[in-house]
Amino acid sequence: VNMLNKSSLNSKVLQSGSVFLVILLATSLLSTSYIQNSKALVQEDHEDYGYLKFASYAVKQAYAAKQNNTVNSTIHIPAIAMGPQIPAKGYLVQEIRDHLYWVTDGAYNTMFLVSNQGVIVVDAPFTIGKNYLKAIAEVTKEPVKIVIYSHAHMDHIGAASMFPANATYIAQQETATILKDHNDTSVPAPTVTFSTSYAVRLGNQTLVLDYKGVNHERGNIFIYAPTQRVLMLVDVVFPGWVPFRDLAIAEDVPGFIKAHEQALSYPFDTLVAGHLTRLGTRQDVVTQMEFVKDLKSSAINATKMFANFTKIAEQVGGFSNPWLVFKTHDDDVANQCTQTMLAKWNNRLGGANQYMSSHCAKMAESLRVD
Template sequence: MTIDTDRRSFLARAAALAAAPTIASLVGNAMLSSPAAAAGATDLPDFAPVPPSALGPALNGSGYYVGRIERNLYWVTNGTYIAAFLTTRDGVVLLDAPPALGGNIQRAIDEVTRPAGLPSKVTHLIYSHHHSDHIGASALFGKRVTRIGHTETRRLLKRDADPDKPAPDETFDDHRTLRIGGERIELHWLGANHTPDNIFIHLPGHRALMLVDVLMPGWAPFANLNLSEDVQGALKAPAQALKFPWAHFIGGHMGRLGTRRDLEVDQAYTADLEAEIRTALAVVDPAPYFARYADNPWAAVKTYLDEVVAVAIAPVVRKYTGVLAAADVFADSSAFVLAQSLRLDLGVGQVVQD
């Protein structure tokens, strides 16, 4: 084995070890350590290479990157999760607190504020929505923090009663303007999308918009269209986002910021996927599946929908491989939930019997 090969092997192992905490935040520590998972690791599938355009900046030795977005607005990432923060004369306004970033959030803040002689204490924490993977490190910042979120976020967090993510102290329904430390932040709720409480965080003085879990710049959607609870709302959200004036997009995931072009590509992807699903629903004949599994409707429906999904995603995966990272990874699950939304929400393919 050559020295160069040794080095590549070492770097690959190091990258895998560095990624483990981040992966654990996505799938859970138990799944990472299970014997069954280890046993199946010898026969893993290949996927298309990740295009360089999907990747963000290199992480530091502590496993994070912090950078300026515009003026006194910054972002911090571990390559999979993103938070943002606004430094002000009165303290720091934090936008989300992913547990995968955890203590590195404060380290990133200190890295920015201390050389500038600014206060490093987080005084306000804005929740994008109630999901633990984005706000589960909230408790790290103590009780003397004003937490702000949507009314539904408060209801859901009160229901869940997780001490790691205290419910918001201040809430709003449709719109609220915040003025903190001389800075202006606009909070908007424009209807359910990824979750019922997911909001648009607009920073007009910094030409930035934060909308979490609706799209990941440079990447095809995560499973089930980013685990969207309201598929039709999630499909409309990029168009809603583009109505705001901004130049920098904070999507909450992966290792880079987004542009308006990223949202347009995402819109094209989901439009193509929907068009192909509509075509597949029209051309795939369900009769053979129901004939084969006449006494087992679940098997008939499953195999029929599997074929609908396979027919629909093939041209989409071909078109977007090399354009969006992981276009071939979760396309099947996203196509499935979109097909069900077309059927159940919009009535596509439904026939009223005589």
């Protein structure tokens, strides 16, 4: 087990850009590959659910390619996006503080808390899989007693069946409803649910669970370790990187934006964000909040620039095809917003060039309908 400290993070830098760029490519191709492969891989009829499962599969393939030295990248990755070296065994486990550990494979990450009466685990990412059990076994012989679901997306909880069947499974009520609606028996159903807040206590350790409304997804919760001053919030903040496409496929963009301020209301020092190369800090939340506010401003300004639909119609031959008029408008807005944002952010956060256009389109759409 590697103890977490600044020197180890600075001295052991993962040149993870090439890996993540393969992940970006793999997930961008899912619209085609999903149709061809999802039935065999996930046995799931619901398209969004299957997409997330298949995305996890794509990440595993990307890392296999990296290990086989078949991945090369010359695209610049900002230093802020770099993380610790991932050992050859495929995962890294480090103590954050006071028996709270994080586990990462360089693309997904999560955390577990060791008490004197057992282990509390959060999530069960597909890509980490049974390496999660190995990571726990490296630091304690205590059994897993409690499993917490951050939200319902399968890429984060899809491997939960590896935990003991007699463990207590905890989720927010919305998450429990989603899982019930999907009827996915591969994931243990929550045995304890809550509405707004729930304190998880096991022996000498405590985690506080809060639901503050829809952000990334209905039921996505804030998980706070008060003794350790660690906050876990999944699929909202991406330390050192721009979010995954479409503002991390946010179900509610205003709620996604608000979640940044809600996160900063906790007195945390360390953030476990669920994805990518490293742990986060308060400054990472502040930086992404600045990014999102800048994105909103850029989308507003771009929308104002292309507000004359009559002029757009003249460019495309009239209003006979209204979808062509709207599509041209939407593309013009997204392109203008993208140019503005890349000039400011391409060298500040990783992945900006890959996903900025989707973020601009998502924000412009939210400004129109939310």
